[in-house]
Each structure stands twice: as structure tokens, then as C-alpha cells.
Amino acid sequence: MRLLDCLLLLYPLHFRMEFSSEIHGVLLSRLCEAKKRSHSAWFAGILREVTGLIFSILQECWHDMRKKMTTPPEQMKPNRESNRFASVSFRLSLISILCIFLMLVVLYSGFSPIPYVSLPLQLVLVILFLSIPTLTSMGSLYTGIRSLGPIRAKNQKGSWMAIFGIVFGGLVFLSMGLLYLAIWFDS
Amino acid sequence: MKAQDFLPLTETSFFILLSLATTPKHGYAIIKEVEAMSAGRVVLAAGTLYSALRRMLEDGWIERVEDDLLSSDSRERKLYRLTDLGRRILELETERLHALVRLTSLRDARE
Numbered sequence: 598m599r600l601l602d603c604l605l606l607l608y609p610l611h612f613r614m615e616f617s618s619e620i621h622g623v624l625l626s627r628l629c630e631a632k633k634r635s636h637s638a639w640f641a642g643i644l645r646e647v648t649g650l651i652f653s654i655l656q657e658c659w660h661d662m663r664k665k666m667t668t669p670p671e672q673m674k675p676n677r678e679s680n681r682f683a684s685v686s687f688r689l690s691l692i693s694i695l696c697i698f699l700m701l702v703v704l705y706s707g708f709s710p711i712p713y714v715s716l717p718l719q720l721v722l723v724i725l726f727l728s729i730p731t732l733t734s735m736g737s738l739y740t741g742i743r744s745l746g747p748i749r750a751k752n753q754k755g756s757w758m759a760i761f762g763i764v765f766g767g768l769v770f771l772s773m774g775l776l777y778l779a780i781w782f783d784s
Numbered sequence: 785m786k787a788q789d790f791l792p793l794t795e796t797s798f799f800i801l802l803s804l805a806t807t808p809k810h811g812y813a814i815i816k817e818v819e820a821m822s823a824g825r826v827v828l829a830a831g832t833l834y835s836a837l838r839r840m841l842e843d844g845w846i847e848r849v850e851d852d853l854l855s856s857d858s859r860e861r862k863l864y865r866l867t868d869l870g871r872r873i874l875e876l877e878t879e880r881l882h883a884l885v886r887l888t889s890l891r892d893a894r895e
Contacts, residue, residue, distance in 0.1 A: 616834045619862060623811045623830040649829020656835050 598628065601643075604650045609661035609743070658742070665745045679759075682744035686762025689737035693769040696730035731773045737766025787872040790843070791880060796836055799826055801845065801866065801874040808849055808865035811837070837864060845870035 601624050605617050624646055631642035703709050710722065741763035793801070803809060803817035815828045840846045844867055851861040866874070 612834075612838060616838065619811050620830045620834050622861070623815065623833070626812050627815070627830065645827065646829050646831070650831035653829075653831030653835040657838070 598625065601646060601650065604647065604654065607654045607658075609657055611661070612657045662742060662745060679744040682740040683756070683759035683762065686737045686739075686741035686744060686766065687758035689733045689740065690762040690765040690769070693730045693733040693737060694765055696733065697769055697772065700726065700730070727773070727776075730769055734766045734769035734773060737762045738770055741766055785843075787869060787876055790845075790873050791877055793873070793877045795826065796828065796832065797840070798874075798877055799828075800833070800836055800840070801870055801877075804846060804864060804866045805871070805874060808863040810851060810861045810863050814864070840870065843869075845873060 602621065605613065605620060608617065627646065628639065628642055631639045714722065741759045744759040744762075799818040799821060800814060802821065803814050809817065811830070811833055815830070815833060819827055837846065841848065841864075846864045847867050849863045849865055851863045
């Protein structure tokens, strides 16, 4: 249930304020009912609800984004949440850029800690090496897109942060994608 | 927009409108009714249902009404009911489906 509650936080603010308590209630009833039937029914229920939530979140975010893009700037209101998202997007993009920079330093300087550490630690390092920039750039893109409001409204605090987050988060995400493709073809 | 402009409906939308045709219902009751009507074939996830309800509310097919009764865990529940536009859309879609069935029956009879 906590996982589902966390997923509910990913809905756009308006949708969350309007429906999140109702969705929570329905999820609770559905899962209790499935639990009474059998464990497999409960597991199938969880899978169905998580998949449904993910598709619905994507749909609502897309709807929210389209709405923000088509609303005239003069009708947009400053939104504290959007500014917070812009700031998070900016910070995440900085972390992802730092990761890419470290990656390049390791690749071009020839200094890699990999041969000097044990096998499990090597695995952990490689996973961190790949996952941190990917996840932070994804987060930066997501939060940047969520804060499109201030960008459209112009002259609001946070608009440049969101633009920075989207552009650099996008670039890092793209380069990580290319890196994964290169690894895939190489193997 | 005219009711005709919204046709054809998706299966989910059709079932949701059909479940609301008789009485106003809350989210959980809609899921149960759709499951029963489709003999377990269509099982709506909560996320899918509320995305559809949000769209229908925005387009004016349904409206929200306060439920006087509290749920078992004392939460306030909102009921959804069809508007005139929603009812018209449901009628038109039903007519469209009837016409399709008639057409298929005619073709089968000729063969």
C-alpha cells in the first residue's frame, strides 16, 4: 500500500488534490477484497493496480503538460509546487552533469578503481556508475516538465532552473541512452 | 460540442456510462458494476477509472454529487451521476452498436 501511495504522489497536483483520497480508498477496498480471496488474487490485484496507476499517471502528466502549454501565460498563476520542482530539477541536473564529468575523467585519465577492488564492489561501482546519472537525469527531466508552468508564465522565479534542468537532464539522459546502446552492440 | 462528436466510445467509457445509467455511484461501486456487467472480462484498475472519470467530468458527461452516507472507514465519498449530455452520448452509442449488430445479423441471414 505504501508503494501505491508513493505512486499517487506522482500525479499532477490538481488531479492529486481532487482524486487521490478517493483512489486511495478504492485501492484499499480492492486489495482487502483480493486478500480475502487468495494470495495469488492479491498479487494479481497489486500488479493490475500498479500497472493501471503507471499508465494513468503518464496520461495525467501528459494531459497536464498539454494544458499548461495551451493556457495563455497571462492566465497562469504562480505555483509554489512548480517552483519547488524547478529547483529539484536544477539540482538533479547538476548531479547528473557531475556524474558524467567524473565518468569522462575516469575514462580519459586511465585511472579506474575497478581493478583494485573486490568483485562484489566492482559490480556495485559499475551499477552506481551507470544508474546514478541515468536516474538523476530522468528525475531532472520529470521535475523540469512538471514545472513547465513558471516557464510559460515567464518572469517567475524558477523558470531558468526548470529550463536548465530540462535541457541538461535531457542531454545527460540522451548520452546515457547512447552509452547503453554502445554497450549493447559491443557485447 | 455535440454528443455525436464524442462517438465512438472506448469500451471503458461505455461501461462506466452504462454503470451510471441507473443510479449515481462512487468509484468502487462503478468498478464492481463494470466487472459484474462484463462477467469479469473488464476489470478496471483504480487509476484507469479515475483518469476516465476526470475526462468525463471535464467534458461534462458526468457530475459529482455529495454522498450523505460515510464509507465504512468514515471517509467522505463522492458520487458520480450522468448529465443529460452523458445520457445522450450513451443512447447514441447504444444505437450505433445496435445498428452494427443488425448489420451483422442481416449479412449472416443472407449467407
